[in-house]
Amino acid sequence: MAVLVIAEHDNATLSSATLNAVTAGAELAELGPVTVLVAGEGCRAAAEAAALVAGVAKVLCADDAVYAHFLAENVAALVVGLAADYSHLVAAATTTGKNVMPRIAALLDVAQVSEISAVVDADTFVRPIYAGNALATVSSNDAIKVITVRGTAFEPAAAGGGNAAIKEIAAAGDAGLSAFVSQELTKSERPELTSAGVIISGGRGMQSGENFALIEEIADKLGAAVGASRAAVDAGFVPNDYQVGQTGKVVAPELYIAVGISGAIQHLAGMKDSKVIVAINKDAEAPIFQVADYGIVADLFKALPELSAELDKEA
Amino acid sequence: MKVLVAVKRVIDFNVKIRVKADNTGVETANVKMSMNPFDEIAVEEGVRLREAGTASELVVVSLGVEQCRETIRTALAMGADRGILVHTDAELQPLAVAKLLKAVIGRESPDLVILGKQAIDDDSNQTGQMLAALMGWPQGTFASNIGLGDAGAAEVTREVDGGLETVSLELPAVITTDLRLNEPRYASLPNIMKAKKKTIDTVTPEELDVDVAPRLVTLKVEEPPKRQAGVIVDSIPDLVQRLRNEAKVI
Ligand SMILES: Cc1cc2nc3c(=O)[nH]c(=O)nc-3n(C[C@H](O)[C@H](O)[C@H](O)COP(=O)(O)OP(=O)(O)OC[C@H]3O[C@@H](n4cnc5c(N)ncnc54)[C@H](O)[C@@H]3O)c2cc1C
Ligand SMILES: Nc1ncnc2c1ncn2[C@@H]1O[C@H](COP(=O)(O)O)[C@@H](O)[C@H]1O
Numbered sequence: 001m002a003v004l005v006i007a008e009h010d011n012a013t014l015s016s017a018t019l020n021a022v023t024a025g026a027e028l029a030e031l032g033p034v035t036v037l038v039a040g041e042g043c044r045a046a047a048e049a050a051a052l053v054a055g056v057a058k059v060l061c062a063d064d065a066v067y068a069h070f071l072a073e074n075v076a077a078l079v080v081g082l083a084a085d086y087s088h089l090v091a092a093a094t095t096t097g098k099n100v101m102p103r104i105a106a107l108l109d110v111a112q113v114s115e116i117s118a119v120v121d122a123d124t125f126v127r128p129i130y131a132g133n134a135l136a137t138v139s140s141n142d143a144i145k146v147i148t149v150r151g152t153a154f155e156p157a158a159a160g161g162g163n164a165a166i167k168e169i170a171a172a173g174d175a176g177l178s179a180f181v182s183q184e185l186t187k188s189e190r191p192e193l194t195s196a197g198v199i200i201s202g203g204r205g206m207q208s209g210e211n212f213a214l215i216e217e218i219a220d221k222l223g224a225a226v227g228a229s230r231a232a233v234d235a236g237f238v239p240n241d242y243q244v245g246q247t248g249k250v251v252a253p254e255l256y257i258a259v260g261i262s263g264a265i266q267h268l269a270g271m272k273d274s275k276v277i278v279a280i281n282k283d284a285e286a287p288i289f290q291v292a293d294y295g296i297v298a299d300l301f302k303a304l305p306e307l308s309a310e311l312d313k314e315a
Numbered sequence: 316m317k318v319l320v321a322v323k324r325v326i327d328f329n330v331k332i333r334v335k336a337d338n339t340g341v342e343t344a345n346v347k348m349s350m351n352p353f354d355e356i357a358v359e360e361g362v363r364l365r366e367a368g369t370a371s372e373l374v375v376v377s378l379g380v381e382q383c384r385e386t387i388r389t390a391l392a393m394g395a396d397r398g399i400l401v402h403t404d405a406e407l408q409p410l411a412v413a414k415l416l417k418a419v420i421g422r423e424s425p426d427l428v429i430l431g432k433q434a435i436d437d438d439s440n441q442t443g444q445m446l447a448a449l450m451g452w453p454q455g456t457f458a459s460n461i462g463l464g465d466a467g468a469a470e471v472t473r474e475v476d477g478g479l480e481t482v483s484l485e486l487p488a489v490i491t492t493d494l495r496l497n498e499p500r501y502a503s504l505p506n507i508m509k510a511k512k513k514t515i516d517t518v519t520p521e522e523l524d525v526d527v528a529p530r531l532v533t534l535k536v537e538e539p540p541k542r543q544a545g546v547i548v549d550s551i552p553d554l555v556q557r558l559r560n561e562a563k564v565i
Contacts (some may be wrong), residue, residue, distance in 0.1 A: 001319070017415070017508075049329075054455045069480075069482075070503045071482070072444065072447075072454055073453055073454070075400060076448065082401045084539070093475070094474075094476050095457060095475040095476045096475070096476070098440050098444075098456070099444065099454070099457075100331045100444075101441070101444075102441035102442075102443075102444035102445045102448070103445065103447060103448040103454065104448075105410070105441070105445065105448075106410060106413060106444070106445035106446075106448035106449050108411075109410075110410070110530065111408060111440050111530035111531050112409070112410075112411050112439070112445075113531065114437075114438065114439045114440060114441060115438070115440075124534065127436055128438065128539070129341075129436065129438055129536070130326070130332045130341060130435070130436060130438070132539060133331075133332045133341075133538075134334050134341055134536050134537065134538065134539070135332075135536070135537050135538070135539050136533050136535070136536050137533070137534045137535050137536075137537075138532065138534065139531065139534055140530060140531050141530065141531045142530055144323065160415065164394065169544065175453075176487075177451075177452065177453035177457075177484065177485050178453040178454075178482050178484050178485070179483045180480070180481075180482055180483075181470060181481040181482055181483050182480075182481045183475075183477075183478065183479065183480045183481065184478050184479045184480075185477040185478040185479075186477060186478040191328050194476075198564070198565070207453065221342045222565060226555070230494065233495075234494070234495065239478060240474045240478070240479070240493075240495060241474070241475070241476055241477060241478050246435070246438070247432075247493075247494060248432060249476070255558065255562070255564040259427065264327070265331070274322065274540055275564065276464075276562045276564045277542075277545075278554065278558070284547075289547070290542075290543060290544045291542045291544065292544065292545055292546050293545035293546075293562065294545055294546060294547075294554055294558070294562075295545065295546070295547045295548070295556055296547070296548055296549075296551070297547060303551060306551040307551050307554070307555070309492075309556045310551050310552055310554075311555065311565075313555075315559050
């Protein structure tokens with residue numbers, strides 16, 4: 001088995017989801033080597049970071065302007081050129097991985113196995129379907145397995161301890177089909193949603209974007225990330241990348257606090273694997289209480305300021 | 316320009332799904348079926364382009380069993396011009412769907428193809444990207460805005476993990492929809508009546524000369540472990556005390 005993990009990075013560091021994907025890759029490879037591909041522009045530092053990751057045997061670095069924005073058309077052409085040397089091509093099931101991996105699979109005329117949550121053996125994987133309401137065990141007969149990995153299901157590989165060789169590889173050219181125009185990234189000093197230990201999310205019950213200040217105040221006291229339901233995002237209270245759920249981000253922190261969120265299956269799909277769930281909702285019948293370890297039936301506009309004050313008190 | 320939209324028939328998003336006792340799949344008998352919500356958004360986008368005069372024709376295609384005709388009818392009632400059913404009782408996986416859509420594109424020559432980003436049954440999130448690859452076209456996935464200005468290009472704003480990204484695509488292209496692209500309309504009664512007169516052509520995978528044999532074999536389908544409901548605490552101090560001392564998470 002030879003596994004190629006396609007890294008997601010900001011040219012300096014690897015994304016935390018890539019470290020989860022390396023762990024899945026190592027399980028697939030068993031005793032075989034895991035190679036990491038770092039494609040970007042000015043990405044040498046990210047390649048060096050990848051070389052230090054425990055379990056990584058080799059790093060391929062494709063440093064070229066055509067990979068600056070990781071356009072699927074260009075990255076897929078690069079990976080397809082490398083694919084013959086590998087039994088498994090693996091990436092995190094982030095928007096980046098979801099964008100590029102199916103394109104690679106189709107060019108290789110193989111299936112993709114989306115968002116695996118467990119490795120059974122080199123050909124067999126478990127993946128959630130129907131918003132996580134069922135788990136399918138699937139087996140692939142294709143010569144090359146193209147896989148995306150659900151980050152919350154695999155521990156991150158240690159960022160240090162490895163000592164892989166870095167090989168510079170040539171770019172595969174510009175497909176000339178698409179071009180990057182602009183981006184609007186959400187700036188936050190808080191931890192990233194998918195790797196945060198604590199998350200506090202607000203729903204439609206928050207009533208406005210301004211009221212999210214109540215949630216942010218608690219997030220800052222707990223060192224938490226802030227998330228949201230689709231309803232809160234659709235209403236414009238918070239940016240789209242806050243959305244947790246079937247079609248947003250999948251998270252599994254130590255502590256997830258759901259505030260003014262009813263607990264629709266599509267929301268539960270993104271957070272029900274959290275270790276401890278707290279729900280604050282004024283409706284005692286809200287389905288979120290069926291998955292919550294601790295529930296408070298209360299008006300959030302009373303409960304949140306009280307919670308904030310209580311956190312200031314000595315333990 | 317001509318726009319093609321793919322619509323999948325799936326278990327309605329409101330249905331609480333049940334895993335079959337023999338672990339071969341999920342219960343679909345007597346279960347409400349609907350158009351995949353992301354595909355409703357794709358149809359709506361196509362209808363708006365049609366109404367704006369940007370699109371000259373909007374064709375919808377669904378692949379699968381005979382009942383997919385109903386899904387096509389819904390799209391026709393929303394405002395699509397005509398439908399195509401790729402009729403098969405075989406299990407269709409994303410790569411096979413992409414190959415069939417490629418064959419349909421070969422017959423129809425659309426300038427823009429819009430799919431949902433994800434079908435809410437298999438949650439694959441693959442077909443649009445695969446289709447773009449097979450066509451050698453660019454892809455604009457997870458779109459929250461589509462701008463069709465001039466000169467044969469589309470500007471697509473994409474919902475990505477860090478926020479939003481805008482890319483420019485040469486046409487023809489494949490675009491997949493995210494939730495915030497638009498709010499799909501309900502078909503009005505007169506439009507439902509009108510839709511009955513619109514044509515739906517039928518073809519088969521054999522006629523399109525596409526091998527749809529599944530590449531993945533489903534060995535079993537199980538229910539995920541159930542979470543137990545916990546306790547209702549009656550005060551915030553009690554909650555904080557338990558999070559500190561019992562759960563030890565803060
Ligand atoms: C295809 C598809 C994909 C979807 N994907 C997602 C997804 O990824 N993530 C997601 O979250 N949703 C998703 N949804 C939407 C989902 O079905 C629900 O509509 C959504 O999660 C509801 O958000 P909510 O709980 O904030 O709002 P609501 O369901 O309206 O609940 C608001 C809650 O707030 C409580 N409340 C109101 N005021 C107060 C107060 N003052 N104090 C305390 N409690 C209060 C109410 O009792 C209620 O329970 C998807 C839907 C579809 C069709
Ligand atoms: N059987 C089908 N018929 C029509 N469209 C489909 C079918 N399967 C997938 N699609 C399209 O592909 C999108 C993504 O599906 P998937 O890759 O399965 O998550 C859907 O939103 C549809 O637009």
